Amino acid sequence: MNKQPKLKGLFVSIVVLLVLSILALIVIDMANTSRRDLPILGTVPDFQFTERSGESFANYNMQGKIHIVNFFFTTCVGPCPIMNARVAELYQKYSTTDQVRFVSISVDPKRDSLAVLQKYAKDMGVVDSRWLFLRGEIEEVHRVSEKGFMLAGDLPTIHSTKLILVDKNLKIRGYYDSFDDENLRLLTTHVRELLYGG
Amino acid sequence: MSSKVKNIQRFALTSTIATYFLIFIGGLVRVSGAGLGCPDWPKCFGRWIPPFSINQIPVGFDATNFNITLAWIEYLNRLAGMITGILILITAILALRNFRTERQILIPASLAAVLVALQGWYGSVVVKSQLMPATVSIHLLLALVIVSLLVYLTYSSYHLSSNTSIIATRPERKLLLILWLISIVQILFGTGIRSSVEMIWSQFPLMAVGDVLDQVGIINYLHTFLGIFLAIGTGIIGLQIKKMDNISPLTKQTILILNILIFIQIFIGINLHLFGLPPILQVFHLWMASLYIGIVLILYTDLKYEQVKNE
Numbered sequence: 001m002n003k004q005p006k007l008k009g010l011f012v013s014i015v016v017l018l019v020l021s022i023l024a025l026i027v028i029d030m031a032n033t034s035r036r037d038l039p040i041l042g043t044v045p046d047f048q049f050t051e052r053s054g055e056s057f058a059n060y061n062m063q064g065k066i067h068i069v070n071f072f073f074t075t076c077v078g079p080c081p082i083m084n085a086r087v088a089e090l091y092q093k094y095s096t097t098d099q100v101r102f103v104s105i106s107v108d109p110k111r112d113s114l115a116v117l118q119k120y121a122k123d124m125g126v127v128d129s130r131w132l133f134l135r136g137e138i139e140e141v142h143r144v145s146e147k148g149f150m151l152a153g154d155l156p157t158i159h160s161t162k163l164i165l166v167d168k169n170l171k172i173r174g175y176y177d178s179f180d181d182e183n184l185r186l187l188t189t190h191v192r193e194l195l196y197g198g
Numbered sequence: 199m200s201s202k203v204k205n206i207q208r209f210a211l212t213s214t215i216a217t218y219f220l221i222f223i224g225g226l227v228r229v230s231g232a233g234l235g236c237p238d239w240p241k242c243f244g245r246w247i248p249p250f251s252i253n254q255i256p257v258g259f260d261a262t263n264f265n266i267t268l269a270w271i272e273y274l275n276r277l278a279g280m281i282t283g284i285l286i287l288i289t290a291i292l293a294l295r296n297f298r299t300e301r302q303i304l305i306p307a308s309l310a311a312v313l314v315a316l317q318g319w320y321g322s323v324v325v326k327s328q329l330m331p332a333t334v335s336i337h338l339l340l341a342l343v344i345v346s347l348l349v350y351l352t353y354s355s356y357h358l359s360s361n362t363s364i365i366a367t368r369p370e371r372k373l374l375l376i377l378w379l380i381s382i383v384q385i386l387f388g389t390g391i392r393s394s395v396e397m398i399w400s401q402f403p404l405m406a407v408g409d410v411l412d413q414v415g416i417i418n419y420l421h422t423f424l425g426i427f428l429a430i431g432t433g434i435i436g437l438q439i440k441k442m443d444n445i446s447p448l449t450k451q452t453i454l455i456l457n458i459l460i461f462i463q464i465f466i467g468i469n470l471h472l473f474g475l476p477p478i479l480q481v482f483h484l485w486m487a488s489l490y491i492g493i494v495l496i497l498y499t500d501l502k503y504e505q506v507k508n509e
Contacts, residue, residue, distance in 0.1 A: 006451075020222060020482075020485075021478065021482075023226075024222075024226055024478050024481050024482075025478055027226050027230055027271060028226070028229060028230050028477045028478060028481075030230075030267050030271075031230030031231060031232055031267055031268060031271060032230075033267075034265050034266070034267035034268060035231070035265070035268075093401065093402065093403055093404075094403070094404065096402075096404055097404055177260075181328075182234065182263075182328055183260075183263070185400055186263070188399075188400060188403040189231075191403065192403055192404075195404075
């Protein structure tokens with residue numbers, strides 16, 4: 001008589017555990033999928049700029065690597081120092097991989113000569129080509145910023161402080177506010193998804 | 199049996215099961231990273247029912263943070279929390295109305311109701327703190343205290359209808375309380391490891407899980423050490439109690455279940471290390487720990503009563 005309820009209890013526990021496991025697996029999988037499915041927000045436009053090293057850098061040079069893109073100018077005293085300090089932190093965080101690169105495009109090519117960009121990069125602690133500083137004709141920068149990356153602003157003084165995530169196939173996958181810690185954490189999550197999530 | 203007794207038994211048991219389910223969902227929210235699925239509280243993106251699409255997000259909310267799946271996972275946690283809260287509240291009202299002289303009913307029921315209201319409010323603090331590790335741990339700690347009170351209440355309410363036992367004094371009960379307390383500390387160590395892993399990941403996003411665990415440091419070893427200590431402690435206390443006279447069949451069963459649970463916990467813990475913290479195992483590791491402390495409390499309460507022989 002004692003055996004019956006015991007077996008019943010065991011049976012009920014196993015069923016409960018099974019149901020909970022399936023529920024949990026579904027929820028975790030849904031959450032992972034939802035994060036991995038980053039929307040494709042656009043494509044990097046055609047451009048041909050000059051890197052601080054003097055070498056030419058075009059949109060197709062971004063193929064095969066993940067890029068975090070932003071717009072700035074070296075003499076900016078407003079939000080740019082904070083924005084690029086954040087990019088510098090990310091640059092350090094990803095120092096062990098060459099799969100993640102940073103691209104900062106100057107919106108003030110008049111003052112930001114290659115020499116100025118070189119010094120700026122050095123001051124930011126940039127020692128390799130994982131962080132690129134680009135310079136191009138202002139009309140071109142306008143076109144790339146507004147039409148290509150869909151950022152609004154009256155260049156050069158007013159420009160977006162968003163960081164733009166670009167995947168290995170030149171697709172724009174996200175915009176992140178460089179002043180929002182939570183948003184930047186999301187950026188690192190998304191980079192991980194793009195790197196390992198397939 | 200009077201209908202009053204039956205009612206409180208039913209509500210106490212339902213509240214306990216609901217709370218355990220809620221702890222499970224809470225763990226799921228944590229591992230699926232849905233804690234900030236709704237940026238505001240108590241509403242979700244300014245709505246009582248979360249948005250189904252990005253177009254439904256009101257002005258003033260950052261649409262770039264919107265993820266429909268995560269929003270709904272977090273929302274279901276809140277919904278389940280609300281239902282559980284109401285169940286506990288009804289239980290407390292029943293206790294206040296019908297069992298004012300039964301302290302073993304009145305105290306846990308009303309305390310649980312106060313704490314569950316506090317827990318609801320604290321949910322807003324957790325969201326506003328952007329899931330600061332300490333606030334998340336306090337959220338869990340409160341849940342563990344609430345579920346412990348409910349287990350105690352449920353057991354006491356089922357004892358209202360039995361008249362076969364008398365109250366016994368057994369010093370072993372103190373040991374069980376200590377076991378309960380150590381288990382709570384152990385669970386907090388566990389959440390500490392989880393928080394450290396997240397912190398390290400935000401600093402070194404490319405680090406492999408195995409390397410991250412090595413970086414966690416002392417708390418990782420403390421958790422392992424205390425886990426082994428708890429397993430040995432559970433075994434010894436179990437043997438000690440089994441030697442005593444007049445213990446109920448329930449006591450024997452709970453001792454067995456406790457030992458099985460702690461064995462499963464160690465097994466899951468090892469696998470968490472081996473397989474790089476798979477989320478599903480994290481959820482069950484925490485949930486089984488909460489079951490363990492509940493069953494420790496059942497044993498504690500059960501030993502209060504002495505089985506009357508013969509009949």
